[in-house]
Amino acid sequence: MTALVALFSTAAIGAGIIFFLAGTVGLIRFPDGLTRLHALTKADNLGLGLIVIGLLPLSSSVGMALKLVVIWALVQFAGATVAQLIARVARSTERGE
């Protein structure tokens, strides 16, 4: 059971790290604002989300696990809103120039 939990956590956290890596690579390598934004949102949502999922079975109390989920929801929600605002800015500056 413990080995299974460890395996699950390692896999989920590892996957989360891969999404963070993808976000950074995209942010640096992608050609323009909107595509970079696309890469960033993956790191925000899936990267942190998978890390939180991996941490849930390891957390020391139910309260801590609940807080982890709230943290992810906050980052997710803010990320989606910021993405909308950034996309508007990117579009209007493209039109303006």
Add this chain to the structure above:
Amino acid sequence: MADALTVAAVIVLAIAAVGLVRVLRGPSRIDRMMAVQLLGSGSVAVLVLLAVGSGTDALVDIALTLALLAAFASIALATTLAQKATAAAKAEHAPGTPAS
């Protein structure tokens, strides 16, 4: 497992730090903003990894506060840019001039 989680924290922070190159290079303000947002999410990830690794409740509270306030800062930065872009597009009177 605590050691493995510390390793994960180091990796996530290093990855987010590489993203900071976009803060340095820009070129646009949006790029700088996105890089700092990635660092925000990365910092939250580092804090939760350390919190669970060491079983420290206080670190989860710090991550919670950071998630909330980093979101607030990102929203304010993005709103300011949106405001400037809208103002530039419409070329209306600048905001903040007292009503006469």
Add this chain to the structure above:
Amino acid sequence: MLGLALDLLIAALVIGVALWTVRTRDDFAAIVGFVAYGLLLTLAWARLAAYDVALTEAAIGGGVTGVILLRASIRLKPVATARKPIGARILVGLLCAAISAALAAVVLLPMTPAPSLAIEVRTHLASTGLGNPIAGVLMAYRALDTFLETVVVLLALFGVWSLTPDAAWGGRPAMAVPAAAFGPLPLFGRLLIPVGIVIGVYIVWVGADAPGGKFQGATILAAMWILAMMAGLTQAPSIGRWRLRLLLAAGPIVFLAIGLAGIPLAGAFLAYPEALAKPLILLIEVALTLSIAATLGLLVAGPPDVTPGVEP
């Protein structure tokens, strides 16, 4: 070993981002750099196990200070940034280096044994009814410092208000962004603000026994208020309203009144009668939380620029 790798990485990033932020010429880029610096500093304090400080840095350093700087930069007129003459720059550099060297000397050459009252604080903590030694120090042993800090925040607001144009005195600061830029902001505000208020109250409440407290919680509450103003869900209040002024002063007034009552009741200014220590500290904390939140919110909003009675 692993911990050391993490610490070295954080330290290198803090120094790198700090240098870049100081050197950059664009104000928006510098503010972004400052927010990143605040995030990294939070990690540094967390690694030092200074959780109360990390919480403060997370709330104030990255979040609210960044937004204050941002709003200040919007108000600033573009100025020609002429470089100072080389002599002046060398002088400033030398002065900064001297201060850094002095601080480094203090840290690297500590007195042995270091002077500390930590053990005495621990042994007498029970008499304050608090579980968090930081809260005990702030509210009981160094209450005068805490009292004056809250007054300083209020004085900073007076400084901001003193920049008000004559015509706008008694009016309110303009906060909301133009409707075209709103996007999902009002929806975001409606959903996030209730959650944020719960978290803010939680951080204040938990501060009695664990890292947290009024300053950190009040900052979160202030951020939620500012968000509501930015999203157009509410307007910044007119600064002439007496209820607002009462709210701003309530914290220091309650603190001062209880402090003065301590002279006859407990034998010293800002001393609490032992049986009532916990409820009195709680009362002060609640009043201070509301006042600090209101003060910080208005600090971000800035000086009024809408003439009273004239709607834009």
